[in-house]
Amino acid sequence: MLAFLVKRVGNAILVMLTVAFFAFLIFRFLGDPVELMVNESATQVERDELRARLGLNDSFLAQYVRFVGHAAQGEFGLSWRNQQSVATLIAERFPATFELVIIATLLSLLIGIPLGVFTAIGRGRWWAESLQLSSIVGVSLPSFFVGIILILVFSVSLGWLPGYGRGEVVKLGWWSTGLLTASGRAALVLPALSLSLFQITLVMRLVRAEMLETLRADFIKFARARGVKHRALWFRHALKNCLMPVITLTAMQVGNLIAFALVTETVFQWPGMGMLFMQAVTFVDIPVMAAYLCIVSFIFVTLNTLVDIAYAVIDPRLRAA
Amino acid sequence: MTVATHPSMSDVPALDVRGLSVEFPTRKGVLTALSEVSLTIQRGEIVGVVGESGAGKSMTGMSVLGLLEPPGRISAGEIRIGGKRTDNLGESEMAHIRGRMVGAIFQDPLTSLNPLFSIGQQLIETIRLHSDRNRAEAKAHAIDLLKQVGIPGADERIDHYPHQFSGGMRQRVVIALALAGNPQLIIADEPTTALDVSIQAQITALLRELCREHGTGVMLVTHDMGVIAETADRVAVMYAGRVIEVGPVDEVLSRPKHPYTRGLMGSIPALGARVERLAQIDGAMPRLNAIPSGCAFNPRCLDAGPRCRQVRPAMVAEGKGAAEGGVACLVYDGGVQ
Numbered sequence: 080m081l082a083f084l085v086k087r088v089g090n091a092i093l094v095m096l097t098v099a100f101f102a103f104l105i106f107r108f109l110g111d112p113v114e115l116m117v118n119e120s121a122t123q124v125e126r127d128e129l130r131a132r133l134g135l136n137d138s139f140l141a142q143y144v145r146f147v148g149h150a151a152q153g154e155f156g157l158s159w160r161n162q163q164s165v166a167t168l169i170a171e172r173f174p175a176t177f178e179l180v181i182i183a184t185l186l187s188l189l190i191g192i193p194l195g196v197f198t199a200i201g202r203g204r205w206w207a208e209s210l211q212l213s214s215i216v217g218v219s220l221p222s223f224f225v226g227i228i229l230i231l232v233f234s235v236s237l238g239w240l241p242g243y244g245r246g247e248v249v250k251l252g253w254w255s256t257g258l259l260t261a262s263g264r265a266a267l268v269l270p271a272l273s274l275s276l277f278q279i280t281l282v283m284r285l286v287r288a289e290m291l292e293t294l295r296a297d298f299i300k301f302a303r304a305r306g307v308k309h310r311a312l313w314f315r316h317a318l319k320n321c322l323m324p325v326i327t328l329t330a331m332q333v334g335n336l337i338a339f340a341l342v343t344e345t346v347f348q349w350p351g352m353g354m355l356f357m358q359a360v361t362f363v364d365i366p367v368m369a370a371y372l373c374i375v376s377f378i379f380v381t382l383n384t385l386v387d388i389a390y391a392v393i394d395p396r397l398r399a400a
Numbered sequence: 401m402t403v404a405t406h407p408s409m410s411d412v413p414a415l416d417v418r419g420l421s422v423e424f425p426t427r428k429g430v431l432t433a434l435s436e437v438s439l440t441i442q443r444g445e446i447v448g449v450v451g452e453s454g455a456g457k458s459m460t461g462m463s464v465l466g467l468l469e470p471p472g473r474i475s476a477g478e479i480r481i482g483g484k485r486t487d488n489l490g491e492s493e494m495a496h497i498r499g500r501m502v503g504a505i506f507q508d509p510l511t512s513l514n515p516l517f518s519i520g521q522q523l524i525e526t527i528r529l530h531s532d533r534n535r536a537e538a539k540a541h542a543i544d545l546l547k548q549v550g551i552p553g554a555d556e557r558i559d560h561y562p563h564q565f566s567g568g569m570r571q572r573v574v575i576a577l578a579l580a581g582n583p584q585l586i587i588a589d590e591p592t593t594a595l596d597v598s599i600q601a602q603i604t605a606l607l608r609e610l611c612r613e614h615g616t617g618v619m620l621v622t623h624d625m626g627v628i629a630e631t632a633d634r635v636a637v638m639y640a641g642r643v644i645e646v647g648p649v650d651e652v653l654s655r656p657k658h659p660y661t662r663g664l665m666g667s668i669p670a671l672g673a674r675v676e677r678l679a680q681i682d683g684a685m686p687r688l689n690a691i692p693s694g695c696a697f698n699p700r701c702l703d704a705g706p707r708c709r710q711v712r713p714a715m716v717a718e719g720k721g722a723a724e725g726g727v728a729c730l731v732y733d734g735g736v737q
């Protein structure tokens with residue numbers, strides 16, 4: 080198991096170094112940082128001085144190593160757009176998006192898995208079939224539309240929950256969290272629901288299909304022949320065999336959620352990374368884009384590593400690999 | 401552990417099936433998969449069930465286990481396990497019977513075991529379902545069961561997962577699981593078919609030994625006449641959803657009465673060979689939706705006469721009764737003319 084862990088984490092680091100290499104190429108060779116940073120009237124001497132100060136005369140390898148070193152500490156230089164530190168810009172925005180995506184993912188699992196199990200074991204009953212049918216609606220509704228409907232119903236008409244902003248946030252070091260205040264949690268409900276609705280139906284349909292398949296397996300028949308009761312059969316024997324695809328799907332969907340969050344953040348005026356990235360693209364703000372690339376890849380790689388480890392925890396057959 | 405006293409350890413048979421019929425309602429009408437099947441198995445007795453593919457052997461076993469796939473349903477007859485009527489029980493009552501009064505061994509040991517749980521977890525789960533042992537006692541009993549089925553190093557092996565065992569070892573684990581609730585009856589549906597030929601004999605011998613020891617009745621479904629000859633006390637021959645001949649194994653093997661059984665025995669090539677199709681008998685078993693009137697075997701029977709197309713032969717009892725021994729053929733019941 081230890082060798083397995085070392086191997087997986089080693090792989091993850093290799094992938095991150097590769098991503099950082101591409102981010103570095105973009106960062107270093109797309110446009111001249113000196114040209115973009117200095118004043119129109121700067122002299123050649125001033126420019127050369129800045130170039131030296133930025134370390135742009137060092138060897139390629141030295142610059143890459145420095146870039147990786149800085150990136151590992153969350154340091155991505157100054158934004159070309161407004162000369163603010165990229166790290167600060169991202170630190171301001173990242174927690175909002177992260178909390179939104181994590182809560183949406185949790186919602187999709189906590190609601191999607193039980194719904195999937197129940198629609199599978201209730202197959203043929205009216206309630207299971209109508210849930211299954213309504214899930215098609217969930218899959219096909221665009222998320223901005225869901226967001227607007229949620230705002231109209233729960234915020235505008237009923238006035239139960241806020242329809243925009245993040246509510247009150249609490250600072251924990253550089254991290255700003257909305258999870259510790261009532262208004263912060265209330266503000267999170269509608270955007271998280273709107274972001275996760277698609278995901279919930281996806282998880283539910285996947286779990287249902289996997290459960291139906293697994294319930295036909297011989298080991299389920301044999302477990303019944305041993306006297307195992309329905310509840311243990313469903314939640315112990317069958318569900319565990321359905322978890323792998325759910326985990327894979329979830330890890331892959333987190334990427335999609337970050338992308339979809341762009342729309343949700345716009346609809347709910349959520350102060351996340353979505354807006355930051357849009358601006359960076361419009362202004363060709365390379366340091367911000369490089370940082371965004373590194374952070375999103377880091378999330379992906381971390382998740383994939385966790386998925387690999389979860390696989391091995393769940394399935395003994397994979398532990399040797 | 402109980403000592404072998406066979407075959408009449410108690411007067412109540414381990415299994416008593418009377419006039420069992422199973423139907424499948426389909427869009428094109430109702431298919432009768434089993435028709436008036438009767439069979440008894442005493443405690444400690446091994447009854448072989450043979451017949452061509454589709455004859456209804458597995459269906460009979462699944463009915464006894466209460467595991468018929470819907471829409472299949474028992475439409476007539478009675479099933480008693482250890483004297484207790486079980487065919488009319490609901491799912492939760494039947495779950496209480498399974499594992500405790502009747503165990504099962506299926507064909508493929510790899511797919512019978514849940515790959516994500518160690519064999520210890522599966523054994524302990526089963527033991528604790530059927531007794532009030534605590535975790536530690538259940539584990540000790542699990543190790544004991546593994547030793548009984550001949551798994552070397554049971555103390556360590558108990559924490560291993562199914563994929564870490566060979567096919568033969570896995571089927572031993574399955575046998576241990578079937579015995580874990582100490583049932584008086586085991587349905588063994590082709591327990592060696594999926595195994596390597598070289599270990600089939602070991603597994604059948606183990607099954608026979610353990611069941612003799614525990615006084616467990618066994619319904620042994622197999623295509624292998626050699627296994628029947630070596631293992632079974634009695635044999636039931638099935639054809640098109642009916643039992644057409646039952647009797648002590650040496651009698652049926654050496655002096656088969658039913659023309660179908662005679663064909664079946666005539667086509668045994670050598671010990672250990674499988675009987676999929678009958679060399680001696682032309683044609684194939686009819687589909688469920690095209691079972692001929694009268695005797696289901698009449699289109700293929702060399703002894704058939706006009707009466708065979710009109711009258712359905714009933715079981716003519718011999719000895720203790722139709723479920724113990726008998727034959728369903730008009731030759732022995734008023735003639736074929």
Ligand SMILES: Nc1ncnc2c1ncn2[C@@H]1O[C@H](COP(=O)(O)OP(=O)(O)OP(=O)(O)O)[C@@H](O)[C@H]1O
Pocket residue numbers: 424431433451452453454455456457458459460469471472688
């Ligand atoms: N779900 C079902 N619907 C309709 N007919 C079925 C169904 N399941 C099984 N049958 C039929 O019931 C009959 C008995 O099948 P069974 O599985 O008991 O045969 P078997 O004797 O065990 O054969 P084998 O040697 O191939 O295992 C077969 O004709 C089969 O086609």
Ligand code: SF4
Pocket residue numbers: 658659660695696697698699701702703704705708713728729730731736
């Ligand atoms: S009843 Fe007639 S057809 Fe059927 S087995 Fe006997 S002789 Fe053959």
Ligand SMILES: [Mg+2]
Pocket residue numbers: 457458459589
């Ligand atoms: Mg079968």
